[in-house]
Amino acid sequence: MDEAGEQAKVRVLLLEDSPQDAELVANRLERAGLPLEMYPAHDRASYYGQLGARQYDLILADYALPDFDGLAALEAARALDPHLPFVFISGRVGEEVAIESLQRGATDYVLKQRMERLVPAVKRALKEADEHARRRHVEQSFRESEARFLHVINALPQMVWISAPDGELTYTNKAWLEHVPPKTRTWLDPGLIHPDERAGCAASWERSLARHTSFSCECRMMRRDGGGYRWQLVRMVPLLGSLARDGEPCVEWLGTATDLQEQKLHEEALRTAETLAVSGRMMASIAHEINNPLESLINLIFLARLESQENPRALAYLDMSENELERVSTITKQTLQFYRDPATPTEIDGRSILEDVLRLFSTRLTARAVRVELTAEKNVVLTANRGEIRQVLINLVGNAIDAVSRGGTVCLSAKQVAGQRRETGASAGGTMSEMVEFVVCDNGVGLAEEKAERLFQPFFSTKGAHGTGLGLWVSKGIVEKHGGSISLVTEPGEGGKWTTATVLLPRDAVDELHAGQGGA
Ligand code: ADP
Ligand code: MG
Numbered sequence: 281m282d283e284a285g286e287q288a289k290v291r292v293l294l295l296e297d298s299p300q301d302a303e304l305v306a307n308r309l310e311r312a313g314l315p316l317e318m319y320p321a322h323d324r325a326s327y328y329g330q331l332g333a334r335q336y337d338l339i340l341a342d343y344a345l346p347d348f349d350g351l352a353a354l355e356a357a358r359a360l361d362p363h364l365p366f367v368f369i370s371g372r373v374g375e376e377v378a379i380e381s382l383q384r385g386a387t388d389y390v391l392k393q394r395m396e397r398l399v400p401a402v403k404r405a406l407k408e409a410d411e412h413a414r415r416r417h418v419e420q421s422f423r424e425s426e427a428r429f430l431h432v433i434n435a436l437p438q439m440v441w442i443s444a445p446d447g448e449l450t451y452t453n454k455a456w457l458e459h460v461p462p463k464t465r466t467w468l469d470p471g472l473i474h475p476d477e478r479a480g481c482a483a484s485w486e487r488s489l490a491r492h493t494s495f496s497c498e499c500r501m502m503r504r505d506g507g508g509y510r511w512q513l514v515r516m517v518p519l520l521g522s523l524a525r526d527g528e529p530c531v532e533w534l535g536t537a538t539d540l541q542e543q544k545l546h547e548e549a550l551r552t553a554e555t556l557a558v559s560g561r562m563m564a565s566i567a568h569e570i571n572n573p574l575e576s577l578i579n580l581i582f583l584a585r586l587e588s589q590e591n592p593r594a595l596a597y598l599d600m601s602e603n604e605l606e607r608v609s610t611i612t613k614q615t616l617q618f619y620r621d622p623a624t625p626t627e628i629d630g631r632s633i634l635e636d637v638l639r640l641f642s643t644r645l646t647a648r649a650v651r652v653e654l655t656a657e658k659n660v661v662l663t664a665n666r667g668e669i670r671q672v673l674i675n676l677v678g679n680a681i682d683a684v685s686r687g688g689t690v691c692l693s694a695k696q697v698a699g700q701r702r703e704t705g706a707s708a709g710g711t712m713s714e715m716v717e718f719v720v721c722d723n724g725v726g727l728a729e730e731k732a733e734r735l736f737q738p739f740f741s742t743k744g745a746h747g748t749g750l751g752l753w754v755s756k757g758i759v760e761k762h763g764g765s766i767s768l769v770t771e772p773g774e775g776g777k778w779t780t781a782t783v784l785l786p787r788d789a790v791d792e793l794h795a796g797q798g799g800a
Contacts, residue, residue: 289317290406293330295341295353296369297322305340305369305398312399324348331356336364338406343370343377351384358385363412365405369398439512439537442519443467445489450532461504467514467535474500474509485516492518501537511540559738567612574609581605611748625790628669630660630694630716637673638692641681649687656694662716663788668758672766675751676720676781682743683724683779690722701763701786714787715764721780726772735768759783763792 292309296302302320309316319336321327324347339357343350350368357366368381371392378389387408388401433440434454442451447466464472468482477499488495494517500509519532581602588594634654638645645652662669680690699715727735727742734740736756741747752768759766764785771777786792 289315290337291317291319291334293319293321293327293336293339295321295327295339295345295348295350297342297345301342301369301392304395308395308398309402312403314399314402327353328356331360335361337409338402339364339366340369340402341366343368343372343381351381354381354384354386363409363416365409367401367405437539439535441467441535443516443533443535444531445533447485459501459503459507461502467516472502474502476500481514488516488518492520494518498540511544512537513540563738570608570612574605574612577605578602578609611750624665625663625793626666627661627663628666630662630718631656631658633666633670633673634692634694634718637670637677640674641677644681645690648681648684650681650684651687651689653689653691654693655691657696660694660696660716661787662785663790664762664785665758665793668762669785672755672758672783673718673720675755676718676783679751679781680720680722680724680779682746683726684722685724685774688723688774690720693717693719696787697784699784700765701792715784716787718783718785719780720783721778723775723778725774726770726777726779728772732768732770736766755783759785761792762786762789764789 294302294305296305299322302322306318309318319330319334321330323345327348339353341350341353350370354366354368357364362385365387366385367388367390368378368386369390369392370377381389387405390397390401436453437455439456439459440451440453441449441456443449443466447468449466461471467473468478468485470478473481477497481497481499484495484497487493494515496513496515498511498513501512501514502509514535514537517534519534581598585595585598588598631654634656638652638654644650677690677692684690695717697715697717698712699717701713701715731740731742736752737749738753739749740753741749752766756766762785764783766781766783768779768781770779
């Protein structure tokens with residue numbers, strides 16, 4: 281029924297062969313003040329005609345007509361609209377007739393002998409029809425909202441499920457079906473949750489089952505089709521309120537799992553970086569502590585040698601001890617180099633510092649017949665801590681020589697380029713400026729990619745007892761302190777392939793060095 285008030289008339293189809301009876305019915309309804317619009321029909325043909333002509337709010341029909349049967353009229357009306365109220369008005373007395381008509385779906389049955397029942401029957405039929413229509417409307421919008429809700433849940437990247445207290449799943453969304461391994465029965469399935477986190481999750485679940493509180497746990501969940509484990513944040517919330525009847529324990533739990541994998545990897549990387557920084561600092565302080573007894577040891581060996589002139593075996597042992605001590609000494613010096621107070625920056629000539637470094641290695645280079653190519657433009661100058669830059673180049677050239685076998689080649693170059701200064705505490709953002717580029721390359725053994733990732737970590741060395749694994753780590757620290765960058769491109773295979781170490785330094789690193797001093 282329309283709610284627009286008086287204009288909304290109730291359309292009634294009245295099937296009645298007797299004109300007097302029809303008049304009587306219309307009169308009664310009119311007197312009751314119902315806002316009706318009557319459409320009369322008196323036989324089969326006119327009934328079907330009217331029925332097809334428009335929509336009605338109510339049908340009133342005589343039970344028996346000369347050429348027509350009231351039940352057939354009812355059937356035709358029901359076929360058109362199963363919810364349309366249909367009331368019989370009949371002169372025929374008999375319970376069976378009334379019962380049959382109601383059984384066949386009539387709304388009510390009024391006897392012509394008791395016409396005072398007509399108006400209440402019509403009112404009730406209209407009211408019921410109205411209520412039905414409202415209910416259908418509510419149901420329809422409920423279905424629509426449920427469909428929309430499911431649509432949203434299925435569009436979520438998170439896995440969503442509803443679980444009974446025993447863990448049995450009563451609902452799972454699309455993401456769940458896509459991601460969990462087939463045959464997963466509960467959210468705590470041993471095939472789903474990583475064994476390391478299963479007990480913890482189960483304990484949280486038990487606790488909140490007892491208290492009806494929500495909980496979260498982090499765990500790795502297995503992906504279907506060999507996707508491996510991924511970290512998830514699982515959250516379980518009891519569905520209380522309307523869904524669990526008053527006083528009864530809650531019957532269902534809503535679970536969600538949000539992927540944490542990327543976040544976890546990030547945290548892990550941060551932790552590793554922190555550990556490395558801490559171990560670096562620790563190492564520096566240990567190196568510092570070792571330095572003093574080291575000096576004493578070297579002096580003691582010197583004295584012991586004086587006392588052992590007559591004993592060649594003791595002298596040989598002392599030589600060996602001295603060699604080993606030399607190694608320890610190198611390690612501590614390299615470590616301390618990075619942390620030592622910076623010397624005053626001075627102007628450095630690119631070519632001359634490279635020549636200087638080569639001179640240091642001249643014996644080793646000749647002994648292994650390594651070919652050296654030095655190319656450096658004229659007037660490549662930079663302002664930096666000479667001792668530290670020298671240390672960096674010594675480390676790189678030393679590595680290059682270690683990498684080549686007899687007759688290999690090591691190339692050195694220095695040139696001026698335009699490049700990005702590294703961000704430091706004082707100068708925000710990388711700025712373009714004049715830089716000096718040192719390159720050290722060799723055609724030696726190179727290094728496999730998976731190992732190359734660790735080149736700049738302290739203690740990473742492939743040289744066994746001959747390596748400390750500190751050269752590149754220390755070099756990186758020095759170069760970055762100067763606002764520069766260092767990289768090493770390598771691949772395994774001797775001869776044809778080149779390993780290239782590149783150091784980029786600002787032409788004038790004074791600002792960076794002062795900033796570093798202030799911060800330290
Ligand atoms: P160390 O030389 O004491 O091992 P470094 O920090 O100088 O320590 O170098 C770390 C590792 O990096 C070396 O052990 C080596 O495996 C690799 N590496 C460095 N430079 C080269 C190079 N030019 N060619 C091949 N591998 C290199
Ligand atoms: Mg080295």
